[in-house]
Amino acid sequence: MADLTNDFLGVKSPNPFWLASAPPTDKEYNVRRAFEAGWGGVVWKTLGAEGPPVVNVNGPRYGAIYGADRRLLGLNNIELITDRSLETNLEEMARVKSDYPDHALIASIMVPCEEEAWAAILPRVAETGADGIELNFGCPHGMSERGMGAAVGQVPEYIEMVTRWCKKHYDRPVIVKLTPNITDIRKPATAARNGGADAVSLINTINSITSVNLDSFAPEPTIDGKGTHGGYCGPAVKPIAMSMVSEIARDPETHGLPISGIGGITTWRDAAEFMTLGCGTVQVCTAAMTYGFKIVEEMKRGLSEWMDDKGFASTSDFVGKAIPNVTDWQYLNLNYVTKARIDQDACIKCGRCYAACEDTSHQAISMSPDRVFEVEDDECVACNLCVDVCPVEECITMERLPTGSVDPRTGKRIETDYANWTTHPNNPLAPAAE
């Protein structure tokens, strides 16, 4: 069994699976149970400044998007930061940390964009023994209207400034949580690094309206006939999150900056994928909110099994392993030619590949009267849509044409050499041939 113990910024945890700052980590009761259930760490639900806590709506806070069989694919929420007093949270954090010294406990914080506010809260957080802090610059609803959360996260200069304050007033790791509600994620990440952040975590939730009630004509969740955008999370956001993580991981400005990955992580596989893109730890919320704390058990066992299969002794063996393979489109090998192949024995003859290809792609699949579907290599551009819509895994695969053979679509011989767009004759910017 592979060793899952994790070291992120010097913060040790029994495994890389942390619960993200969110409702599951709002209080001692939940966090103790989460640790007992096997979670490696938690980022405590975001603390606000001293004084009367924020209030939440008293109607529904969540909305959802479903896949087949009402499987929850996306969740959005309009909940704010903790609505319990700072004192209560700090006391609970200290108790939990002292009882679980080997587990990671990070305090998420969101206070007004003034140095004195940060200077006031940070020493009190430090007293709890928390392993580090996470700056909530991501919350896209409610708090952003008050100049906090995403309102800070969308202005790189503010990020840098606040991060600097935190490094000044706090001596443990500072993680900056980024909002995805921005055009170029590298800019806030660079700002965080410039401010001295030890790591970034991403993504926070995405602005979203999950549904509109067609009787009341109001967005859901609906509060007395009105709705507002919430923060979107869950499996649906994973691809967006991974892309943003990879941008930070491979940009020269931010390369090497530790990352805690967040966004739709539901299974060990999701976690492993984020980690190969450079995440030293991953944070989970929606999956726990959907299935309960027990899902971490599957994540731990799955990751361990996979690591054993791959011969990885520790998580550091594969963190970042996929980064070198994330590149720009222009560097993709144009001499790599594949064709779709349909396993006729596995085919159940639903015809979805045919409909997809015929109606919306390259008319490269034929259909016989007895429903045999075959790829026409002279039309197939290897787009992969048939693979994606086929309900049977591995029924349709993409097979590379061997070197020296001829692509029936282009009539060109398959070359061994790597050749990309930068040198392609159709590229007006390509260097002229010798």
Next chain:
Amino acid sequence: MTSQLTPGIVPGRLGPEEIGKNFSDLHAPLDRHEATVAADRCYFCHEAPCVTACPTEIDIPLFIRQIATGMPEAAAKTIFEQNILGGMCARVCPTETLCEEACVREAAEGKPVEIGRLQRHATDSLMSRQGHPFHRAAETGKRVAVVGAGPAGLACAHRLAMKGHTVTIYEARSKPGGLNEYGIAAYKATDAFAAREVDWLLGIGGITIEYDRPLGADLDLETLRTDFDAVFLGMGLGGVNALDAPGNDRDGVADAVDFIAELRQSENLTKLPVGRHVVVIGGGMTAVDAAVQSKLLGAEQVTLAYRRGPDKMPASQYERDLATSKGVRILTHVMPKAMHGNGSVAEIELEYTQEIDGSLQGTGETFRLPADQVFRAIGQSLVSGLGLDMAGSKIATSDNGRTSLDKVWAGGDCTPGEDLTVVAVSEGRDAAEDIHAALTGA
């Protein structure tokens, strides 16, 4: 006190509670949640095999998607556009040999999408509403006679009425529905569904039914041809194939179709007599329906005796499994040799058979089973061809049900093809379209 062990043909073998349970819905309707879960399994196949397998070509992926998106009533309209008896078909279709057999998830997982039950969910949703979902076109002034208020006749009449024609249905019996009312097993169409469905169907308007008017002495085809602009023949198979075995005329030997009709019309099944030892001769749906219902009425032992092998049995595997699950014993490769008894039948003598070069022969070895009731279910036939050209024992038709006689169409069990409700509906519907085209020059 009567029990299952009481000899002879007697009523009340089971109490009202057990009878009620035995004859309740074979499959409970899917509730909304169940329907959503079931609908989610549909892959929305391209030119879906299930549609091809449906004689009425209902757009199954579309209606299932409509259920999945919360529109069961719109789904029902998709169904009814193709098959106005979609409610009954959802209950009685042998889906296991039609749409569900063709379902790609049958190929993938051996577990098809539950198309029949989803269809019932949709059609029940719409039929429980007040009113009728279709509108009648403006009156054309054309009049069409339909013979038989069974599935073929009803489907034809509805389509014609929708097109604005005026339809008179001549029905031999005193109730409409044909085999939906008098045939098929009771547990497949509970709560008088057949009658309610006809009432609902007639909501289109423009259709009159004249009961107790069989073709015959006071109603002949020639008169209909003269009095109407077109005639559609949708009669059932009124004749029952004879069983050629000594003792066939003993008391206790009867036709399965009559037993089933009596059962379907019975107000109180605890008053319906049934034998202690029942033997049903045959291997089709009628045989299974008679056997299963005998068992459900409380017969102690019910045997279904079929002369060929199980692979030749017209009843589907599903039907046979249903029968055996209810306690019916199925014997194959046996044929009736004689019915013995002193007055009433007491025993049936069966002979083993074998097929030699495709012909069925007795082996000479016989055995006897106790039998105080024997049902013949060896097929039905058309009573009269009415002088029309025949294809075998049925009325010959060309495309869209045209017969050899001008102005006369036919469909359903009286014409060639499988004797299924859904086939009858498709033939009645298609004939109606053709009649409409002929009458309007469209």
